[in-house]
Amino acid sequence: MEGQVIANAFQNAYWGFPIALYFWLVGASAGSFVISTLGWVFGVKKYKPLALFASNTAIVALLIVPVLLIIDAGKPYRFFHLFIFAHWSAPMVWGSFLILTYPIAMGFYSFFVHKENQLWARRLGILAIVLALSTHWYTGVVMQLNPARLPNHTSVAPLLFLTGAYVSGIGLLILCLWLRNFLVTVTARVSPELMADMARLMLYGIVFDLFLLGNEFLQMTYGTGEERTILYEVLLGVFRWPYLYLEIVWGLLLPLIILVIPRTRRSLNGVLVAAFMTATGVYGMRIWWVMASQYYQGHF
Amino acid sequence: MADRLYGMGGVSSGKGRPGRKRYAMAIDLRRCTGCNACTAACKTHFDVPLGEWRIWVMETEVGKYPDTKRYVLPRLCNQCDDPPCIPVCPTQATFKHPDGFVLQRYNRCIGCRACMVACPYNARHLLPDHRRDKRNPRNVADKCDFCVVRVTRGLAPLCVTSCTGGALIFGDINDPESEVARTVRDNKVFTLRPELGTAPQVYYIGLNESIADPEFAFLNRSAQLRERYATFKRNSEVGGEMAGNIDESDMGFFGLVRQGLHNFGTFFAEAPKKFFRGLY
């Protein structure tokens, strides 16, 4: 039907850049914790030396999260309502308990890794890795369980979030390790070979992320009119920068190219550039994922 | 208290329960003139802040000049029978009253805005800190509550009493003799976005379904509406709680960076104030 809307209420988009940053931080934390557990939980010996640093990076990233969330709420002093009035059907309540317990478990894990207590490091590592994955799973679920927000309402959401977490966490960790190398003694430095090995793990994540994105793209291309409208907006319209350029080109395709060419994938510079691109590119995904559907829906 | 329903995967009100009230509204669009008396009455009575609405009128022009027709569509919370806003609220601040109202407990709400993201009808808003009367709730979620305070005292909601065309019909739909029950029974009625399964309790007569649609509303904004929307968004930072507001005309690379920094800037600049305003 031909016509135009000439008057309507203006709607705010209530979740924005800070919430996207919060998703990014939870993800980066979970991703770098996965690397931390490779040595002590999964028995990959060469990763043992960086377990403590990776775990501490994850803790620091996660400690910023409650601060962001509390100052984002309209009533910061009421944050404890989440626990005393917990409404169990709300994903946000699941997340609150996860965000509370996950850093504690990581803290204990770090402690036992520091004490080189293999048995307890392993036990706490398993607990913390489950909490890490759940914490990030829940951020996907928070977006997923809104039936009216079409691009978010997909069961791929938690997987997309977890894959983004995995790659951005490794990316962030590689950068932090590189910076750390300037500050520690020669013997404590992490070798470029190990970083290249981490980049290889990141590459698997990038490929899987592209696969998921491809599926999402297919679903939206063959989807309802609303889905196609939103797809246009994220691909070529208002959200082209976060989605197309930042997430796909900058965050996935270019690092993929860098990490498959043998010369660049073995050079430290190549690995660092790919790590930086991936870590920042995932923020693009968080931005459009949080804001695009609100932007679209806000016009109704 | 015991009757309050917080719903996980489905909340039903007093549907078909004899002796139970179940309030609903019918809006006869053939009678609505788009005068906005309902909006004005509601705005003044509830001190609804600038930029927020409990009820508003959406207007659409169909056809090409000179063969045009204007459609008006009053919009408010649909007091859904299966509302997506309730299960996602982490503190049970919003709940379904068995008489049909979806209500808000200001003293529980933490202002997390999950309900606003979940509502498919944009019926919710966050009350800002600057209210005309400081005793009114601030920094918490709010929405149309079918004027529960008036209705429980035997009065009709304000929008209904102020409606100049007599387009708004309100009452107990469980009572087969009530005006609203007869209207809904005897007319072809529509609800908004029925495909979402929210079971809205605001029924429209004469709704043009192809224009009461988010996709239509998105794709067919008038140029003036776009411009006014952009201005509204540029000026609507409320302590970062609306930090998702973007000016769509400025979303190139630099625009994105600028808007991101601006939104983060207000978010962090307002953060310390949040701990001192309105305290708990």
Ligand code: SF4
């Ligand atoms: S219209 Fe929105 S706010 Fe009102 S009951 Fe339905 S989902 Fe909740």
Ligand code: SF4
């Ligand atoms: S803003 Fe308030 S009412 Fe809405 S979900 Fe959060 S706590 Fe519940």
